[in-house]
Amino acid sequence: MMLLEHDAKELLATDGIPVPLGVLATTADIELPAALHGPWMVKVQIPTGGRGKAGGIKRAGTIVELRQRLGGLLGKGIRDHVVRACRVEQCVEGMECYLSVSLDPAQGRLRVLLSSEGGVDIEAHAERGALISADVAANEREAIAAASRLADSIASPARETIVSAAEQLIAEFFVFEATLLEVNPLFIRPDGSWTAGDLKLVIDDNALVRQPRLRDLIRRRADAYPEMALKLNHGFDFVVVNPDGEIGLVTTGAGLSMQMIDELAERGHHAFNFCDIRTGQLRGDPTRLINVFQWIAAGRNVRSVLINFFAGITHLGEVAKLLVTALNAVPELRVPVTARLIGNGYDEAIAVFASAGHPLRVEPDLDRAIELALTPLTGARR
Amino acid sequence: MTVPSVVHVPFVTPDVATIVQGMTGRTGRRHARLMQAYGTLIVGGVSPKSDGDEVDGLPVFKTCIEAVAATGAVASVAMVPPLSVLDAIREAVTAGIKLVVTIAEGMPVRDAVAALEIVRAAGVRWIGPSTPGLAIPGKLKLGFLPDVSLAPGPLGIMAKSGTLSYEVCHRLVGRELGQSLWVGVGGDPVKGTRFADVLPFMLTDPSTHGIVVIGEIGGSEEEELAVAMRAQNCNKPVYALIAGRTVREGITMGHAGAMIQGDVGTIASKTRALTEAGAHVFTRIRDLIEAVAAEVGKGEQACS
Numbered sequence: 139m140m141l142l143e144h145d146a147k148e149l150l151a152t153d154g155i156p157v158p159l160g161v162l163a164t165t166a167d168i169e170l171p172a173a174l175h176g177p178w179m180v181k182v183q184i185p186t187g188g189r190g191k192a193g194g195i196k197r198a199g200t201i202v203e204l205r206q207r208l209g210g211l212l213g214k215g216i217r218d219h220v221v222r223a224c225r226v227e228q229c230v231e232g233m234e235c236y237l238s239v240s241l242d243p244a245q246g247r248l249r250v251l252l253s254s255e256g257g258v259d260i261e262a263h264a265e266r267g268a269l270i271s272a273d274v275a276a277n278e279r280e281a282i283a284a285a286s287r288l289a290d291s292i293a294s295p296a297r298e299t300i301v302s303a304a305e306q307l308i309a310e311f312f313v314f315e316a317t318l319l320e321v322n323p324l325f326i327r328p329d330g331s332w333t334a335g336d337l338k339l340v341i342d343d344n345a346l347v348r349q350p351r352l353r354d355l356i357r358r359r360a361d362a363y364p365e366m367a368l369k370l371n372h373g374f375d376f377v378v379v380n381p382d383g384e385i386g387l388v389t390t391g392a393g394l395s396m397q398m399i400d401e402l403a404e405r406g407h408h409a410f411n412f413c414d415i416r417t418g419q420l421r422g423d424p425t426r427l428i429n430v431f432q433w434i435a436a437g438r439n440v441r442s443v444l445i446n447f448f449a450g451i452t453h454l455g456e457v458a459k460l461l462v463t464a465l466n467a468v469p470e471l472r473v474p475v476t477a478r479l480i481g482n483g484y485d486e487a488i489a490v491f492a493s494a495g496h497p498l499r500v501e502p503d504l505d506r507a508i509e510l511a512l513t514p515l516t517g518a519r520r
Numbered sequence: 521m522t523v524p525s526v527v528h529v530p531f532v533t534p535d536v537a538t539i540v541q542g543m544t545g546r547t548g549r550r551h552a553r554l555m556q557a558y559g560t561l562i563v564g565g566v567s568p569k570s571d572g573d574e575v576d577g578l579p580v581f582k583t584c585i586e587a588v589a590a591t592g593a594v595a596s597v598a599m600v601p602p603l604s605v606l607d608a609i610r611e612a613v614t615a616g617i618k619l620v621v622t623i624a625e626g627m628p629v630r631d632a633v634a635a636l637e638i639v640r641a642a643g644v645r646w647i648g649p650s651t652p653g654l655a656i657p658g659k660l661k662l663g664f665l666p667d668v669s670l671a672p673g674p675l676g677i678m679a680k681s682g683t684l685s686y687e688v689c690h691r692l693v694g695r696e697l698g699q700s701l702w703v704g705v706g707g708d709p710v711k712g713t714r715f716a717d718v719l720p721f722m723l724t725d726p727s728t729h730g731i732v733v734i735g736e737i738g739g740s741e742e743e744e745l746a747v748a749m750r751a752q753n754c755n756k757p758v759y760a761l762i763a764g765r766t767v768r769e770g771i772t773m774g775h776a777g778a779m780i781q782g783d784v785g786t787i788a789s790k791t792r793a794l795t796e797a798g799a800h801v802f803t804r805i806r807d808l809i810e811a812v813a814a815e816v817g818k819g820e821q822a823c824s
Contacts, residue, residue, distance in 0.1 A: 139770075139771075139772050139779070140770050140779075140781070184770070185769070185770030185771070186769045186770045186782070187781070187782050188782065217769065218768045218769060219768065219769075219770070241629065241633070241709075241710070243629075243709035243710045243711075243739055243740075243777070244714065244740065244741075244744060246632070246633045246636040246637065246710055275637075276630075276633045276634075315628060315629065315630050317629055317709070318781070340781065342628055342629040342630070342776070343772055343776050344602065344626045344627055344628045344629060344708070344776050345628035345629065345630060347602075347603065347626070347628075348603070348628070365771060365772065366772075375773070375774040377771060377773065379766065379767075379768075390683060391681060391682060391683020391684065391686075391774075392681060392683075392707060392736075392773055392774025392775040392778060393679075393680060393681020393682070393683055393684030393685070393707065393734065393736050393763045393774075393775070394681065394683035394684040394686075394687055394763075395683075395773075395774065396681075396684075396736060396737070396763035396764040396766075396767065396773055396774075396778070397681075397684050397687075397761070397763040397764075397805065399764075399766050400763060400764070400765050400766055400803060400804075401804060401805070403765070403766050404803055404804055409766075412773055412774065414774040448666075448683050448686050448687055448690070449666075450652070450664060450665070450666030450668075450669075450682075450686060451550075451554075451664060451666070480668070480690070481666070481668065482668075504687065504691075504805070505805075505806055
């Protein structure tokens with residue numbers, strides 16, 4: 139996952155990476171600390187690149203202008219994300235360079251990129267040949283050596299400053315098991331000082347288990363990273379994909395859950411959520427199912443629930459018992475529930491639902507189950 | 521974009537002698553039994569805690585080296601927790617294992633990079649991480665692909681997603697279209713075997729008449745496959761389903777590799793690359809099933 143710029147900067151700043159002084163603003167009537175004097179940059183905090191080109195980065199010279207900028211950006215939709223916060227930071231001067239380290243997943247190697255010209259048009263620099271790169275084995279020593287070699291084309295004293303910045307930044311890339319660290323612009327000044335003007339840090343979700351500082355950050359900022367915070371706390375994936383979605387999904391398997399969302403979209407309907415509950419990990423405990431039913435019940439526009447369990451190993455009779463327990467534990471879920479079940483123990487599952495008296499519709503065929511789940515929305519009777 | 525240079529050892533033969541690393545754990549014990557019942561030649565297991573133990577009549581050794589020396593095993597299925605996968609691979613490779621399947625989900629990328637270096641240097645085929653495994657239906661499975669979706673037939677299957685491939689193959693089997701070889705490559709960004717690595721085996725395998733690709737958003741594996749299809753003059757029909765067209769940039773969807781970053785990993789890029797390379801790309805499962813049934817199904821009938 140990608141850290142928001144504000145979090146990446148505050149995190150790396152605690153390790154001594156120089157970043158512009160800044161604060162996170164969630165309202166326009168923000169009071170700034172005295173040290174944070176203008177002019178400022180106002181930067182939307184969304185997990186994508188290209189924020190500048192999308193109008194998400196503005197300059198403000200006065201406090202009135204700053205509040206106007208914030209008022210214009212907060213709550214706005216930029217690149218499919220709603221802006222909930224902006225980082226307000228001091229403008230920084232210097233020669234604008236570019237540095238990134240990224241993992242090439244196909245090769246299992248690192249790519250180090252360097253340019254003595256940074257800025258939003260880094261792609262254009264690449265075309266002109268100003269952006270130079272090296273592919274190296276994925277270890278810290280080789281990455282630093284590569285950055286140093288690439289910097290040879292840059293004149294002193296900037297060269298020495300860039301190498302020093304690269305050493306510190308590449309060390310951070312390894313400390314946090316990142317897959318991408320991009321600094322653009324990297325401000326270099328004649329006195330040998332430097333500042334990470336913008337900072338993009340993509341971390342490896344699978345490494346969180348041994349990254350306590352990243353775990354702490356995600357828990358502390360759970361409202362900014364709801365999906366990952368939920369995964370840390372509950373051990374599985376649940377993502378609200380559309381707060382106005384009409385269909386709640388209780389599904390296992392990431393690929394199949396994504397495909398279900400797509401199949402609903404193809405039929406002109408919006409899923410409320412993505413869900414990979416991992417039925418193999420339930421082991422007789424209905425807690426995950428109860429949580430998911432509760433979260434779906436909280437969806438303001440949910441009118442139908444579709445369960446889809448393709449059980450390779452798990453016995454459907456046991457799954458059915460857990461489903462009944464969970465549904466009974468969440469009476470606030472009052473919409474029709476359709477269950478598409480397939481695997482061993484289908485007949486026992488039917489018997490469990492029948493004896494529980496729950497008005498759950500069970501269907502072994504996926505396309506027919508989707509149609510059933512859509513009937514409360516279309517009003518059709520089948 | 522370059523296709524990674526991975527050694528081309530054959531994927532697997534039906535009678536490959538196989539050990540299970542993590543044999544005494546809950547998962548290892550259960551799946552050793554299920555794999556054996558399916559026809560896989562399981563010759564033993566490994567558990568560092570073993571003291572001459574047996575599981576279901578199979579010997580359990582302390583180390584892979586002992587297991588390989590005693591049984592002549594060539595393949596291993598590692599059923600160990602995610603943070604132990606790297607060590608398991610290192611141990612298997614050191615012992616001379618030539619094919620290692622690691623099923624655990626959640627292996628850190630840094631570990632996967634290190635594992636990749638090890639298997640490449642040793643010329644070992646690694647399937648995983650985060651995969652239900654692979655199968656030659658009717659003969660062998662290494663992992664836990666569900667029997668209900670497996671049947672011998674004309675299709676080569678390569679899939680990032682376990683459950684979506686179960687669904688697609690189950691429906692194809694319902695149309696009497698089984699599989700010649702099924703490889704779950706897994707949903708992680710860094711992995712032992714990628715789509716493009718699987719292609720040459722399916723192209724040269726005479727029992728494969730069509731290829732089904734189960735892809736998803738994130739990474740560039742589908743694009744790499746398209747490059748490989750052109751380079752290898754792909755003369756078999758390729759049918760692809762790519763999940764996640766409604767996913768927003770920057771949000772991870774369950775699989776560690778399923779995230780769009782800028783222009784990398786989008787549906788548009790994957791669909792364009794595969795279509796231009798001659799693949800048929802679908803958005804609905806049903807449409808893929810109908811196309812495969814109409815084209816490959818017909819060809820099979822003519823052959824038999």
